[in-house]
Amino acid sequence: MIKRGVRLRLRRYYSLYEYPRLVRSQGERLIAEDTNLPRADIKKINQILKKKVTTKRSDAIEEITHSNNIITLEINDFLKKLNEEDGTNLQLKDIYNSKSVIKSFLPHTNNARVFTATVRDVSTDGYGLAITSKNYINQENFTILKIPKVCKGDVVQVLIKFHHEFYAECEVVEIIKSGGGRDDSLVKCQHFKTCSGCQFQMIPYKYQLRHKSKSIEKAYRYFYPELGLEYVKVVESLLQYNYRTKLTPHFFVNKGIINKIGFESVYKYLRGVDVIHCPIATEEVNKLYSELRPQIINKPPKQAQFTIKQSLENGNPTAVEGFKNIITEKVNDSIFQFSSSCFFQTNNSILSPLFKYLESQIDECNFELKNIVDTYCGVGLFGISLAKVKKDIKVFGIEISQEQIQFAEKNVKLNKLNPKHVQFISGDASNIFKNEKFNKMKIKGSGSLVIIDPSRKGSNKEFLQQLIEFEPDMIIYVSCNVFTQARDLAMFKHLQKQVNYKIKELIGFDFFPQTKHIETVAILENCK
Incomplete structure (x- = not known):
């Protein structure tokens, strides 16, 4: 999976973040040079474009791992692949949609054009990618088409609609010819063609897992290429439908x-x-x-x-x-209670394989486990579950939500754990190692396992620097956004001076079958 000492063979070697920044800067330059319209029109179009890429992380649209930047990186890779296969020499400038083009296809213009396209690849967010000439507006360059609910190899008739700087949104009119991986008989939802919840119901499950494995590899290639990632196993969910709680x-x-x-x-x-x-x-x-x-x-x-x-x-x-x-949930032999507003994993069928994996990793460690430090602990899922199978260890968890900490403390009692050994406090995880209550427990890095399970935006430099100074023997980083995980672990490697952590294993868990989402777990060991 991880080939020691191997550098990813790019056309040139890029240092930390240099490759994504290079592509992004090319795109930003094209956008900055595009002044074909009056300033008022450009301002209006920019506002519409920003609204169009709104996500739960819209406040971080300039962040390098934002979905808007990821799709630009993927389109850049897509062009390289086309160049190799078709003998062309396409670059971002050749598929750039000017503000004039974008204005021509704003939603109120009704200028959608019908076109037949062959899907050449599928992005990490589950959209098919195709390419067409801009002859539909009498221009010489090309347009990348982003098409929902299709597979590689599908020949589709689409309506080319709203244009972004580097691609155009499309509506599927008809699947003219199915690609080799498509099987529409697998679709179980009557709303699948239009609902944004699922992306892959028409794909056999083994191919879904393969796509998610490649998505993990791509994330690390973009943000941690030094790792030399080759292949990542993805553990399948015991349920592929009727799993979401x-x-x-x-x-x-x-x-x-x-x-x-x-x-x-x-x-x-x-x-x-x-x-x-x-x-x-x-x-x-x-x-x-x-x-x-x-x-x-x-x-x-x-x-x-x-x-x-x-x-x-x-x-x-x-x-x-x-x-x-x-709400009351049971995970293996542990009971958890929390309010409906609290975060808790929504696929219980994969939690048992996940904890078996974590327990096996802990059993194989070459140090005596004394402490578990559960950062971003929520209602105590990881700390409590591992404390029940690893007796006589101390667990200290921290979570910014006071409500979730109250339930974590309640869950300690429900699971009949010693409250002196298993403690949870409300606070900022980025300052956990300077927390007064944490210091009173006299937990040292030697003999400690730190669990990191942040939100989609990932961790930050301040926390990672403190983690290095704490110097635990093992780190488990659980992530629902592999791009921010790759970014964080590259940063973590870059910050290390006197210590040497290596990724022992990286593995995916399919918490969300039929969708684009994937959970990843990285096991890091302190190589003293």
Whole structure:
């Protein structure tokens, strides 16, 4: 998987972040030089473009791992691949969409063009990539097409619609010819063609796992090429459908009345998809959803959305609605309680394989485990689960949410653990090693395992520097965003001066079958 001492063979060697920065700077230069329109028009278009790439991390759009920058890197790679296969010499400048072109295809213009394209690759976010000449607007350069719900090799008829700087959004009109990996008989959702929740229902599961493995490799190639990553195993989910224990349907309102309940569409003009049933959600969640829908649809909204969460009641699975309900979950032999508003993993079927893997890694370590430091601990999932199987160790967890810490402390009691040995506090994980309560426990790096499980935005330099100074014997970095994980571990390597941590193993866990998402776990050892 990780070839020791091997450098990724790029056309030239790029130092930390230099390759993504190089591509990004090329794109920024093209955008900066594009002044074909009046300043007022450019300002308006930039506002629309920014809105179009809005994600949960829209406040970090300039961050190098933002999805808008990732797709630019992937398109740059796509061009290189086309050049090798077709003998061309395409660069970003050859597929750049000027502000004039973007203005011509703004949503209100209705200038969509029908085109037949062959999907040549699939991006990490599950969109097919194709290329066409800009002859549809009498220009000489090319357009990259970003097409939802397609496979490599598919020949599709599309409507070319809204244009971004380096690609155009497309709507699928017809699948003319299926590629080798496509099997539409696998699709279980009646909303699949338009709902943005799933990307891969038409692909056999083994190919989904292969795609996610390549996504991990790509993330590390972009942000940690020095690692020389070759292949990453992805552990399959025990359930590929009916696994999701939480749904948060949104309300879509027209003239003061809720006319749709469901999720965002892959086509922005649809303003959401009215979802009747979600096949990746558990049966209990779907049952409650079907009961609640008639009470809400075609009525004025009292809120923007609602949450349905699966829970255990008298040992039996059920589902409840609302943010303030107390949820009970069982993971192996551990019991967890938390409110519906707290974060908790939504695929219980893969938690058992995950913890078996973590336990095996700890068993194989070459030091005596005395302490587990659980950063970004939430309601105590990792710390408590490992404390139950690794007796007589100290666990110290920290989480910025006071509510989640209260439930973590409650979960210590529910699992009959010694509160003197298993402690959780509210605080900033980036300052954990300077925390007064942490220091009172006199936990040292020697004999310690640190678990890092941050949000999608990843960690930061301040935390990683403190982690180096603490110098634990083992680090487990669990991530729901492999791009920020790769960035963080490259930074961690760069910050090391007197210590030497190596990635012993990197592995994926498919928490979200049928979707683009992948959870990754990196095991780091202190090579003293």
